[in-house]
Amino acid sequence: xxxLSTDVLVIGxxxxxxxxxxxxALRGYDVVLVDRADLAEGTSGRFHGLIHSGGRYAVKDxxxxxxxxxxxxxIKRIAxxxxxxxxxxxxxxPWDDPAxxxxxxxxxxxxxxxxxxxxxAQALREEPLLNPDVSRVFRxxxxxxxxxxxxxSMARGIQARGGRVLPYHAVVAIHRSGDQVTGARLRGxxxxxxxxxxxxxxxxxxxxxxxxxxxxxxxxxxxVLPGRGxxxxxxxRLVNTCVNRCQMPTDGDIIVPIRTVCVIGxxxxxxxxxxxxxxxxxxxxxxxxxGEKLVPGFRQARAMRVWTGVRPLFEDAKASDTETxxxxxxxxxxxxxxxxxxxxxxxxxxxxxxxxxxMAEDTMTAVSKHLGDERPxxxxxxPLPGSEAGEHYHLGERLSRKEARLADDQLICECELVxxxxxxxxxxxxxxxxxxxxxxxxxxxMGPCQGGFCIYRATGILHGLDGLTAxxxxxxxxxxxxxxxxxxxxxxxxxxxxxxxxxDWIFQGVLDVEHLPAAxxxxxxxxxxx
Amino acid sequence: xxxxxxxxxVVIGAGTAGLVAGARLAEGGARVCVLAKGVGSTHLAxxxxxVLGYAPERVTSPSAAVEELxxxxxxxxxxRLGFDAIAEAVRWFSERVAAGPLPEYRYVxxxxxxxxxxxxxxxxxxxxxxxxxxxxxxxxxxERVCIVGTRSLRDFHPALCAANLRRAGVDARSVDIEIDVDxxxxxxxxxxxxxxxxxxxxxxxxxxxxxxxAHESVGLPAMLGLRDPHGAWSDVxxxxxxxxxxxxxxxxxxxxxxxxxxxxxTLRRAGGRFVLGAxxxxxxxxxxxxxxxxxxxxxHDAHYAAPWFVLASGGFGSGAIELDSxxxxxxxxxxxxxxxxxxxxxxxxxxxxxxxxPMARVGVAVDGELRAEGAENVMVAGAAxxxxxPWREGSGEGIALASGSHAAQxxxxxxxAPAGAAA
Numbered sequence: 001x002x003x004l005s006t007d008v009l010v011i012g013x014x015x016x017x018x019x020x021x022x023x024x025a026l027r028g029y030d031v032v033l034v035d036r037a038d039l040a041e042g043t044s045g046r047f048h049g050l051i052h053s054g055g056r057y058a059v060k061d062x063x064x065x066x067x068x069x070x071x072x073x074x075i076k077r078i079a080x081x082x083x084x085x086x087x088x089x090x091x092x093x094p095w096d097d098p099a100x101x102x103x104x105x106x107x108x109x110x111x112x113x114x115x116x117x118x119x120x121a122q123a124l125r126e127e128p129l130l131n132p133d134v135s136r137v138f139r140x141x142x143x144x145x146x147x148x149x150x151x152x153s154m155a156r157g158i159q160a161r162g163g164r165v166l167p168y169h170a171v172v173a174i175h176r177s178g179d180q181v182t183g184a185r186l187r188g189x190x191x192x193x194x195x196x197x198x199x200x201x202x203x204x205x206x207x208x209x210x211x212x213x214x215x216x217x218x219x220x221x222x223x224v225l226p227g228r229g230x231x232x233x234x235x236x237r238l239v240n241t242c243v244n245r246c247q248m249p250t251d252g253d254i255i256v257p258i259r260t261v262c263v264i265g266x267x268x269x270x271x272x273x274x275x276x277x278x279x280x281x282x283x284x285x286x287x288x289x290x291g292e293k294l295v296p297g298f299r300q301a302r303a304m305r306v307w308t309g310v311r312p313l314f315e316d317a318k319a320s321d322t323e324t325x326x327x328x329x330x331x332x333x334x335x336x337x338x339x340x341x342x343x344x345x346x347x348x349x350x351x352x353x354x355x356x357x358x359m360a361e362d363t364m365t366a367v368s369k370h371l372g373d374e375r376p377x378x379x380x381x382x383p384l385p386g387s388e389a390g391e392h393y394h395l396g397e398r399l400s401r402k403e404a405r406l407a408d409d410q411l412i413c414e415c416e417l418v419x420x421x422x423x424x425x426x427x428x429x430x431x432x433x434x435x436x437x438x439x440x441x442x443x444x445x446m447g448p449c450q451g452g453f454c455i456y457r458a459t460g461i462l463h464g465l466d467g468l469t470a471x472x473x474x475x476x477x478x479x480x481x482x483x484x485x486x487x488x489x490x491x492x493x494x495x496x497x498x499x500x501x502x503x504d505w506i507f508q509g510v511l512d513v514e515h516l517p518a519a520x521x522x523x524x525x526x527x528x529x530x
Numbered sequence: 531x532x533x534x535x536x537x538x539x540v541v542i543g544a545g546t547a548g549l550v551a552g553a554r555l556a557e558g559g560a561r562v563c564v565l566a567k568g569v570g571s572t573h574l575a576x577x578x579x580x581v582l583g584y585a586p587e588r589v590t591s592p593s594a595a596v597e598e599l600x601x602x603x604x605x606x607x608x609x610r611l612g613f614d615a616i617a618e619a620v621r622w623f624s625e626r627v628a629a630g631p632l633p634e635y636r637y638v639x640x641x642x643x644x645x646x647x648x649x650x651x652x653x654x655x656x657x658x659x660x661x662x663x664x665x666x667x668x669x670x671x672x673e674r675v676c677i678v679g680t681r682s683l684r685d686f687h688p689a690l691c692a693a694n695l696r697r698a699g700v701d702a703r704s705v706d707i708e709i710d711v712d713x714x715x716x717x718x719x720x721x722x723x724x725x726x727x728x729x730x731x732x733x734x735x736x737x738x739x740x741x742x743x744a745h746e747s748v749g750l751p752a753m754l755g756l757r758d759p760h761g762a763w764s765d766v767x768x769x770x771x772x773x774x775x776x777x778x779x780x781x782x783x784x785x786x787x788x789x790x791x792x793x794x795x796t797l798r799r800a801g802g803r804f805v806l807g808a809x810x811x812x813x814x815x816x817x818x819x820x821x822x823x824x825x826x827x828x829x830h831d832a833h834y835a836a837p838w839f840v841l842a843s844g845g846f847g848s849g850a851i852e853l854d855s856x857x858x859x860x861x862x863x864x865x866x867x868x869x870x871x872x873x874x875x876x877x878x879x880x881x882x883x884x885x886x887x888p889m890a891r892v893g894v895a896v897d898g899e900l901r902a903e904g905a906e907n908v909m910v911a912g913a914a915x916x917x918x919x920p921w922r923e924g925s926g927e928g929i930a931l932a933s934g935s936h937a938a939q940x941x942x943x944x945x946x947a948p949a950g951a952a953a
Contacts, residue, residue: 299854299856405714406713407712407713407714410682411684411714412684420684453685456650456651456685456687457685457780459687459690460687460690463687463689463690464687464689464690469693470697471697474694477651478884481883482882482883485881485883486881489879489883490879492878492889493853493854497852498846498849501847502781502847505571505574505921506780506781508884509576510574510576510649510650510779510780510781510783511650511651512649512651513884515588515653515654516651516694517694517697517698
């Protein structure tokens with residue numbers, strides 16, 4: 001069995017875990033980052049993409065609002081290339097309590113959230129599809145973020161500093177020697193190969209799964225209540241500004257424009273199992289009705305895809321007898337030396353994506369003490385690889401790149417403007433045959449046709465690289481086809497159904513993939529809706 | 531009504547079913563007008579004539595398998611049409627291709643035996659009738675094949691095609707050939723226009739000949755010319771000294787465009803009128819009859835009145851049938867009742883992409899003569915019919931040809947046009 005030795009082992013490759021590992025690498029520690037699946041495939045990759053201004057919490061949770069605006073300013077700087085600085089509106093619709101708007105503006109003042117009231121007519125000029133009956137509009141510095149790009153930028157930075165990033169490596173055991181956690185045993189998802197990682201400190205950054213991981217370390221009472229929320233992606237940007245209802249936070253009150261689409265979210269339903277991705281029809285209906293309130297005609301627009309994510313809502317079952325280090329109400333850092341008398345093990349959970357950097361900083365500051373040589377945090381000033389120029393992503397970026405290279409830049413995915421060289425480079429860099437991994441890097445197949453045209457092309461290109469067998473290529477094709485269908489079928493209606501039927505003709509009619517020698521086993525078709 | 535146009539029959543839809551119905555009505559002496567929002571599924575499909583490919587196992591002989599399908603699925607369009615009607619429509623089609631606007635271009639094959647042609651991913655797919663330009667791909671020929679592609683065409687990957695063909699027992703290899711293009715995003719239509727140029731294809735064949743081995747036939751993506759595919763295909767075969775066959779790939783479909791041109795020309799030559807860009811937006815009814823339809827086109831709305839209508843507007847794929855966000859299904863053209871949708875609350879789709887989807891068989895409800903329920907002068911044809919899953923069973927063109935022909939013949943018989951004129 002292979003063994004690795006490191007200063008810090010981070011379990012969980014979401015934004016928080018990658019942030020912790022990035023923070024550790026910048027402080028000069030050796031670090032290993034592991035995830036049971038791909039990076040940011042869990043909660044981080046399953047949200048709407050909003051970087052909060054803090055406005056959402058200005059009345060309900062002023063501390064969270066202060067944290068958000070503080071981090072909002074930092075992240076726009078350090079992850080500039082992953083951010084589209086679209087701005088945000090809080091709008092008072094006829095369904096919202098008009099009195100809330102004054103509380104909102106006061107809350108923003110009290111929490112340092114930049115907020116300017118603008119004319120509703122001006123807002124409608126900027127967002128023509130917005131409900132014309134909005135009475136008040138406030139402009140705030142919301143933005144959107146490409147989480148996969150952010151997390152992989154950090155991963156590249158970690159690797160450049162000698163750290164190791166191991167996606168698709170599940171933790172199967174956490175090693176303990178008396179009161180000391182000494183590392184973990186990993187198992188590779190594809191290979192089944194096991195690796196023992198010996199670590200001076202192990203960080204449990206597994207979010208909604210943090211209780212499961214703490215259990216493996218023999219630590220009791222780390223209870224994370226997964227809060228399930230659904231999101232629906234529309235096939236284009238109905239709005240170009242993040243639009244929030246100006247009311248106490250509730251379900252279905254945000255539409256976020258991100259890349260080529262916009263996403264409406266979300267709900268908050270308690271679930272027992274963080275791997276429960278059931279989509280309920282009643283939630284879909286409610287979300288579409290909520291969309292109508294912000295953008296009349298929402299139901300006639302084209303809904304492309306639905307998915308769910310689970311928030312990690314932390315509840316400390318031991319809070320009464322041990323002081324937890326609740327840094328804020330938003331996230332929870334558990335130092336198990338203090339809490340449980342177990343050395344070398346720290347849990348970070350709760351929180352929200354906007355504050356992932358702060359969570360990572362707090363975590364590594366605690367870890368640094370354990371390592372005995374307190375080193376300062378530099379994540380607030382050090383740009384992520386790719387963001388050094390400090391320029392934000394803009395919507396026309398891919399198109400302008402394409403226009404400059406019409407003669408030799410072959411597009412593989414027209415919806416998301418993914419060129420062939422990008423695909424080839426990503427396949428080589430990730431050394432993967434899983435097109436869904438490539439999707440997270442490049443947004444391949446994430447546009448209106450949901451892979452109708454690019455899946456065959458990408459498979460053909462994949463097959464041409466590095467001696468992939470036809471069996472492997474076919475498997476990749478069928479797997480990606482099934483992955484795309486997973487988020488499509490529970491919300492398939494209207495023009496997206498037309499699109500799906502065209503895709504059926506391509507895959508089942510023209511290509512006849514159903515009769516490939518390696519058809520996908522039915523058991524692999526994951527049930528995601530009721 | 532002012533500005534109302536009168537015909538003996540109005541056909542809605544310009545896919546295979548609508549164009550066949552229109553052409554056969556015109557040939558039967560009816561004054562017919564085909565209205566369509568846009569071109570139909572011809573431009574997306576491989577343009578093979580698939581009568582029955584899978585039931586659900588691969589079908590060797592459509593004639594035998596259709597009988598079994600009809601017994602098992604009385605709601606299938608074939609159950610109402612019968613095998614003889616399919617065979618008659620396929621014969622009519624073959625003759626019209628031969629007499630059509632593309633010089634010497636032919637379809638080959640028959641409804642007794644399916645031909646197995648490679649798809650772009652290298653699956654052997656069954657079809658009854660195929661363009662002559664594809665016929666040499668028949669797996670039964672047991673030839674050694676060389677699949678040829680070019681990096682410039684992102685919609686065809688010869689190595690993957692050949693590798694899967696080998697897995698299916700075909701002795702196949704692949705080569706890539708460089709071609710000069712001015713931009714990287716070529717599709718098969720752009721290349722087909724080049725193949726119409728004799729000098730260009732001669733140069734292509736010259737470069738390809740250097741890469742070929744003895745005793746192998748050549749499979750190319752379906753791009754051997756639009757205006758004169760027989761000429762382009764024969765020329766390339768002659769220059770290479772061996773059999774050459776086309777392999778259908780991603781849309782736009784070059785052989786589908788040829789098929790469209792053949793059917794459109796057959797309609798026009800028989801005296802039928804064809805209005806593209808005319809979306810039917812409403813209809814006038816008188817009790818159980820449709821009296822006229824209104825189209826929206828540039829400048830003004832137009833009204834078309836007729837004693838008979840043929841609804842060949844397609845299913846979900848064309849948008850003629852809609853599933854709305856409250857999960858109700860509608861015929862958006864004439865508002866006719868539908869059949870085949872799952873009960874409210876029952877699953878509409880299932881999580882396994884390749885399984886049959888509960889929503890798959892929805893269509894306009896029809897009686898035993900394929901007349902719309904609740905509209906006695908509306909015949910239904912093609913993908914608008916309920917009961918079939920054409921892209922899975924490989925029955926799309928068989929249904930389109932037979933139901934389009936059937937609609938024309940019934941209308942001609944009922945409206946007293948010269949007997950036998952449609953045959």
